[in-house]
Amino acid sequence: MAERSVLDVLLPLVLFLCTAIVVTGTLPPKTFDVVKYGAVADGKTDNTKAFVKAWNDACAYGGRSRVWIPIGTFLLSSVTFSGSCNGSMAFLIKGTLKAPTENFFTDTWIGFRYLTNLTVAGGGILDGQGHVAWPYNDCRHNPHCKPLPVTMRFDFIKNSKLYNLRAVDSKNTHFNIFSCENINITDIRINAPADSPNTDGIRIGSSNKINISHSLIATGDDCISMLFGSQNIDIRDVTCGPGHGISIGSLGRGHEEEYVSGISVSNCSIIGTENGVRIKTYASSSKYSKASNIIFQDILMKAPRNPIIIDQHYGSSPNFDSRVESGSAVQIKDVTFKNIWGSSSSKVAVNLQCSGVVPCRNVKLIDIDLAYSGPGEPAVSQCSNVFGSSYGKIVPAGCL
Numbered sequence: 001m002a003e004r005s006v007l008d009v010l011l012p013l014v015l016f017l018c019t020a021i022v023v024t025g026t027l028p029p030k031t032f033d034v035v036k037y038g039a040v041a042d043g044k045t046d047n048t049k050a051f052v053k054a055w056n057d058a059c060a061y062g063g064r065s066r067v068w069i070p071i072g073t074f075l076l077s078s079v080t081f082s083g084s085c086n087g088s089m090a091f092l093i094k095g096t097l098k099a100p101t102e103n104f105f106t107d108t109w110i111g112f113r114y115l116t117n118l119t120v121a122g123g124g125i126l127d128g129q130g131h132v133a134w135p136y137n138d139c140r141h142n143p144h145c146k147p148l149p150v151t152m153r154f155d156f157i158k159n160s161k162l163y164n165l166r167a168v169d170s171k172n173t174h175f176n177i178f179s180c181e182n183i184n185i186t187d188i189r190i191n192a193p194a195d196s197p198n199t200d201g202i203r204i205g206s207s208n209k210i211n212i213s214h215s216l217i218a219t220g221d222d223c224i225s226m227l228f229g230s231q232n233i234d235i236r237d238v239t240c241g242p243g244h245g246i247s248i249g250s251l252g253r254g255h256e257e258e259y260v261s262g263i264s265v266s267n268c269s270i271i272g273t274e275n276g277v278r279i280k281t282y283a284s285s286s287k288y289s290k291a292s293n294i295i296f297q298d299i300l301m302k303a304p305r306n307p308i309i310i311d312q313h314y315g316s317s318p319n320f321d322s323r324v325e326s327g328s329a330v331q332i333k334d335v336t337f338k339n340i341w342g343s344s345s346s347k348v349a350v351n352l353q354c355s356g357v358v359p360c361r362n363v364k365l366i367d368i369d370l371a372y373s374g375p376g377e378p379a380v381s382q383c384s385n386v387f388g389s390s391y392g393k394i395v396p397a398g399c400l
Contacts, residue, residue, distance in 0.1 A: 027063030027087070034069055041072025043098055048077045059085035066090040069124065073098055078149060080111035088117035093124030093165065099149070101132045104171060109149040118160040126151050126167040126174075130196060133171035137197040148172040148198075154180055163187045173200040174219070179229075180207040188215040194242035196220035201243065204230050213237050222247045223273070228258030228289070235264065241271030245304060247278045248294065250314050252285025252330045260291040269300045272345075276307035277337070280314040281330035281355070288358070290331045301342035303373050308337050310363075310386070312355040328355040335388075338366040343373040349396055350381035363388030369395045 032054045039050035058065035064087055072095040099109050109128065112118060128151045139145040151170040157180045166189040167174045174190050177183060185202065192199040201217035204210055206229030214237045217223040223240035225247045226233055240246055246265055251258050270276045277296040301307040312328040332354060349370035354360035363386050372379035383399035390398035
């Protein structure tokens with residue numbers, strides 16, 4: 001009887017504890033090492049199958065999963081890691097992932113899709129080996145051009161982190177963020193030659209609550225570009241250069257309405273770039289769109305060619321005349337440039353060229369101090385079709 005009494009007490013307790021473990025999902029974290037799945041760190045063997053097997057097992061596990069890429073050089077072909085998964089996922093790159101130099105005509109090298117609570121980190125390197133692909137980047141002149149891969153693409157990702165990685169020499173954009181929400185990106189290093197084509201650092205589109213901080217970006221195109229559908233983007237403590245600066249746009253290329261709003265760029269340094277901070281829209285856009293609620297503040301400029309620029313004649317013919325032609329249908333409004341100082345490599349340090357169809361409205365210049373770094377006359381400002389105001393110290397003299 002005593003033994004039966006003990007069982008009567010313990011059995012419900014054991015069942016309760018097991019149920020609690022299942023309900024609360026408290027399985028211990030588990031690491032899935034790609035080497036144990038057959039990956040070889042010789043820089044020559046295609047490890048795509050081993051990586052996919054490791055990912056699939058990690059994704060199926062019910063607890064926190066870590067796909068581990070140890071020190072070494074791993075060749076990896078085009079691959080997309082998809083969810084949904086049974087637990088949170090971490091893709092930890094300690095070594096170097098090397099992109100292929102053959103059969104690379106695709107839109108993605110490494111992709112992540114349909115995931116929540118994803119972490120991509122590890123201190124490793126993504127080597128896009130872009131030098132083999134850049135000669136094929138001729139889409140502006142060749143309607144039959146072949147696609148070139150983004151180094152790492154995030155599509156439909158929520159509540160996730162990307163940090164402590166280095167990306168070099170992408171064949172196209174380094175990191176692409178599309179239809180994502182609540183993503184924190186920090187401690188990223190991006191390097192590509194100044195003349196490498198279309199090698200944007202980080203490109204964002206159709207995404208909300210993207211935070212980028214404490215990163216160094218040197219590339220051949222925009223350090224960061226925010227395309228249509230970008231909302232509530234916070235960029236801070238980023239050093240940009242060489243490259244084309246930090247850009248909103250281009251907007252208005254398609255035939256649908258496009259919106260960008262809630263953009264903050266602060267505490268950044270922009271060094272030796274084509275542009276500093278820029279908003280650009282296509283001159284030929286015909287569908288009403290809007291870019292609004294934007295602030296650029298506390299930014300050091302070291303000799304970019306266009307430190308502060310709004311260009312609503314982007315993509316126009318060399319003979320485009322804003323006084324005669326109507327231009328872009330993208331409305332730019334509620335934009336502030338505040339506490340921006342340093343130097344300009346051209347005489348036009350502030351260049352606000354807005355649309356004759358929908359002029360820029362409520363543009364503010366506050367405490368601007370930009371000097372021309374070349375010989376001769378001092379820096380100047382140029383404005384067209386813009387309504388706004390200026391406050392504090394304004395050098396060069398404002399045109400608002």
